[in-house]
Amino acid sequence: EPLASKALYKLRKLTEGKDNKSIVEALKEAIKIFGHATGQQKLFFNNVIGKNDAYKQGLKELIKNDKDSEEFKKMRL
Numbered sequence: 053e054p055l056a057s058k059a060l061y062k063l064r065k066l067t068e069g070k071d072n073k074s075i076v077e078a079l080k081e082a083i084k085i086f087g088h089a090t091g092q093q094k095l096f097f098n099n100v101i102g103k104n105d106a107y108k109q110g111l112k113e114l115i116k117n118d119k120d121s122e123e124f125k126k127m128r129l
Contacts, residue, residue: 055092059085060100063107075110076117 059082065071066078073081079101086093101107 054095055086055089056096056099059083059092059096063100075106076114079107079110079114 062085063078063082066073066081067075082096083093086096101111
């Protein structure tokens, strides 16, 4: 199963499921699935986050506010 699919599943599960986490928290956990798989990251960002305004805004907040944002800054849209 592609990592992008796993990340999307995790993102949806965390935001829509019983966990009901914020988009920012869910994005942080979903993005960690990729590790160093940059091709899969690009696919995820283009096809999932790039087409969803709530996810885009969540990513901007994550980059702006997160203590660990260095690893996320390189993932800007």
